[in-house]
Amino acid sequence: MTSDNEGIATEPDFSEFADWHVEEEEKEKWPKGWGNRPLTEKQEAIVGQNVKLLKDRDAWRAKTDAFEGELSKIEDEKARKQKRAEYSIHFDREKFPSGLLDLENYHFPCSVSFYGAAFGDGDVAFSEATFGDGYVSFFRTKFGDGDVSFSGATFGDGYVWFSGVKFRDTTTSFLDVVVKGNFLSSYNTYPSNAHFSRMSVGGTADFSHNTFHQVPDFTDSKIERPPDVSGMEVLAFKRKWIWPWWKADQDEGAKFRKLKAMALAANDHEKDGEFFAYEMLAKRGYEAGSTGPIALFINWLYFTFSNFGQSYKRPFSFLILSLLTGWVGYGLWIGTSLANADRWWFAFGYSFRNFMPLFGSLFRFAPKPSDHESWFDKTFHELAHSGFNVDWLTYVGIFQNFIGLIFLFLLLLGLRNKFRLK
Numbered sequence: 001m002t003s004d005n006e007g008i009a010t011e012p013d014f015s016e017f018a019d020w021h022v023e024e025e026e027k028e029k030w031p032k033g034w035g036n037r038p039l040t041e042k043q044e045a046i047v048g049q050n051v052k053l054l055k056d057r058d059a060w061r062a063k064t065d066a067f068e069g070e071l072s073k074i075e076d077e078k079a080r081k082q083k084r085a086e087y088s089i090h091f092d093r094e095k096f097p098s099g100l101l102d103l104e105n106y107h108f109p110c111s112v113s114f115y116g117a118a119f120g121d122g123d124v125a126f127s128e129a130t131f132g133d134g135y136v137s138f139f140r141t142k143f144g145d146g147d148v149s150f151s152g153a154t155f156g157d158g159y160v161w162f163s164g165v166k167f168r169d170t171t172t173s174f175l176d177v178v179v180k181g182n183f184l185s186s187y188n189t190y191p192s193n194a195h196f197s198r199m200s201v202g203g204t205a206d207f208s209h210n211t212f213h214q215v216p217d218f219t220d221s222k223i224e225r226p227p228d229v230s231g232m233e234v235l236a237f238k239r240k241w242i243w244p245w246w247k248a249d250q251d252e253g254a255k256f257r258k259l260k261a262m263a264l265a266a267n268d269h270e271k272d273g274e275f276f277a278y279e280m281l282a283k284r285g286y287e288a289g290s291t292g293p294i295a296l297f298i299n300w301l302y303f304t305f306s307n308f309g310q311s312y313k314r315p316f317s318f319l320i321l322s323l324l325t326g327w328v329g330y331g332l333w334i335g336t337s338l339a340n341a342d343r344w345w346f347a348f349g350y351s352f353r354n355f356m357p358l359f360g361s362l363f364r365f366a367p368k369p370s371d372h373e374s375w376f377d378k379t380f381h382e383l384a385h386s387g388f389n390v391d392w393l394t395y396v397g398i399f400q401n402f403i404g405l406i407f408l409f410l411l412l413l414g415l416r417n418k419f420r421l422k
Contacts, residue, residue, distance in 0.1 A: 008031045012073040012083075016066065019046045020087040020110065030092060031115060039093055047094055054091070060106065066107045084110050085134055091117050098122050098144065103129055111158070113137040121145040128152040131160075133181075140164040151175040151195075155183075163187050174199050175234030186210060186228075196221055197366055207232055207262075215255045215282070218262065226265035234259070237281045244300040245293055247285030256282050269420050277308040305410055319356060322407065326351030330393070337388040338379065346379045350393075354400040356408055 014021070031037045039047065053060050062320035067087075074080040088111035098120030104127045112132030143166065162185040169191040173199060182203035183361040189211045199221040207229035210216075216234070236252070263271035282301065283290045290299055297405035302308055306315050322383045331347035338346060384390045 002381075010073055012070040014067075014083075014087075016063075017070075017087060020048060020067075020089055022086050022088060027367070030090060030113070037125070040311075043090070043092070047092060048088055050089055051096075052092055054106075062105050064109045068107075081133060084132060087111065088113060088134065090115075093117060096120055101125065105129065108132060110334040111135045113139075114141050116140045116150060119146075120142055123147045126150045126153050129154075131305070131376055133157045134298040135159045135161070136166055137161045137298045140166075142166040143170070145166055147171045147173070149173045149175055153177050155179045155181065157181040159184060166251075167191060171195070179205075182206075190214070190216065193217075197225075201225075201227075204228075211235065214253045215278075216259070217255050219254055221258070223262070226267070227262050228266060229259065229263050229271050230266075230268055231310065232259075233270060233276075234278060239280050242281070242300065242303065245296045246300075247296070248282050251283060251286035253279050253287055255281035255408075257291070264390055273310040273417050277303075277310050280308045305407070307412065308413055309413045309417055312411055312418055315410035315414060319407045319411065321406060322400060322404060323351055326355055330396075333393070334383065334388065337386040339381055342379055342382075346376065348381070349376050350397060351400070354397040356404045357401055358408070385395045 026343075030043060031039070053063060065174045071080055071084060074083055087109075089108065090113045092113055092115040094114075094117045096241065097118065099122045099126045101119060106126070107131065108131045110132050112131065113135075115137050116139070123146040124143060127149045129150070131154065133160050136155055139161045140163075145168050147170050148167065149172075152175070153176065158181045160179055160183045162179065162183075165185075165188045167188065167190055171193045172190055173195045175195050177196075177199045179199070179201045180203075182205070184203045184204075184206045184241045186206050186208045187210070191213045193214055194212055194216040196216060196218045197220055199218070200403065201221075202225045204225050205223045206226035208228045211233045213235050215236045234256075255274050260272055260275040260279060263269075263275055280290075284296060284299055285291055289295055292316045296308065304314075305318055327344075327348045330350050331344050334343045334347060337343070380390070383393075
């Protein structure tokens with residue numbers, strides 16, 4: 001005999017998950033944004049129940065499996081997705097105790113919020129965890145001493161927020177993370193290693209205004225849309241000067257090449273140039289063209305005088321320094337061969353004509369009356385008749401002119417790179 005109830009679909013029952021329901025949340029707004037509004041008593045109670053459940057792996061699996069079981073009773077995929085969006089699990093402002101927090105392979109079936117939560121000292125492992133469609137918020141979360149790992153975690157459609165997070169001096173890993181939606185990680189400071197290698201993001205990715213004390217690893221990451229890297233700071237090579245034969249501690253050129261490619265994809269020319277300069281420093285002593293004393297010295301010259309073509313202020317400063325150095329040097333060299341006032345004016349004029357090739361040409365081809373001899377030419381002849389070796393003075397002027405040509409080229413290169421002139 002056939003049962004009268006056989007073949008009749010069972011209606012889903014979500015009464016067990018009332019504390020996760022968005023409508024319940026709307027009655028008492030949960031904190032959002034940068035405010036510091038405390039939780040209500042009811043919200044604290046909900047967070048306490050969720051935390052207790054989270055710490056019991058078997059109980060967590062049973063409840064999340066039950067939630068997925070009720071969702072599976074909804075045959076229409078769109079309706080099932082809409083129903084899932086009605087729920088979120090809150091751990092807001094929770095202060096987790098020190099010690100290992102092992103959430104490896106956990107499943108979070110709907111939106112989840114760790115807004116303003118604080119983790120104690122010890123490793124925090126979300127490795128291989130799966131997050132359902134919806135938002136995932138670690139906004140303004142604090143992590144203690146201990147490694148933080150999301151390696152291999154999977155996030156569904158929606159937004160994943162890791163903004164305003166405070167990490168201690170520990171390793172942070174997003175290796176092999178898959179984000180089907182959008183990933184926002186901005187205004188964070190990473191004091192130690194940060195790994196994003198082989199990360200996949202299907203939507204938008206925002207890494208703007210992050211500060212990395214060490215070079216972040218984005219190698220082999222796949223980000224469908226150009227990521228935002230504006231305001232990103234990498235402090236690993238934030239040094240003004242280096243020794244001519246200094247070598248990088250380890251080869252991190254590939255990491256900077258990836259950062260440069262990310263900036264290029266986003267048409268962020270400022271960061272593109274900055275990461276190129278860091279790449280040139282990172283490969284010193286490791287990659288072809290940057291090994292050996294001569295290559296290192298040339299690399300150092302390029303860095304010192306123009307920050308690898310990214311600065312127009314440095315070559316301009318050295319041009320002015322060449323002018324002033326020539327002025328003082330020529331004046332001291334001429335000595336008593338000219339009257340005191342004449343020699344310093346002549347020394348300045350001679351240095352001014354030679355510190356930049358363009359200026360010498362302007363004086364040479366500027367219109368003047370026929371048979372007119374300028375004060376400078378008269379003084380030059382007077383210097384020659386005094387017995388001073390003007391040939392050597394000419395050779396030094398040519399050398400200054402040649403150095404000025406190099407600085408002029410670097411100045412124009414810096415202006416082009418800074419303002420993307422064609």
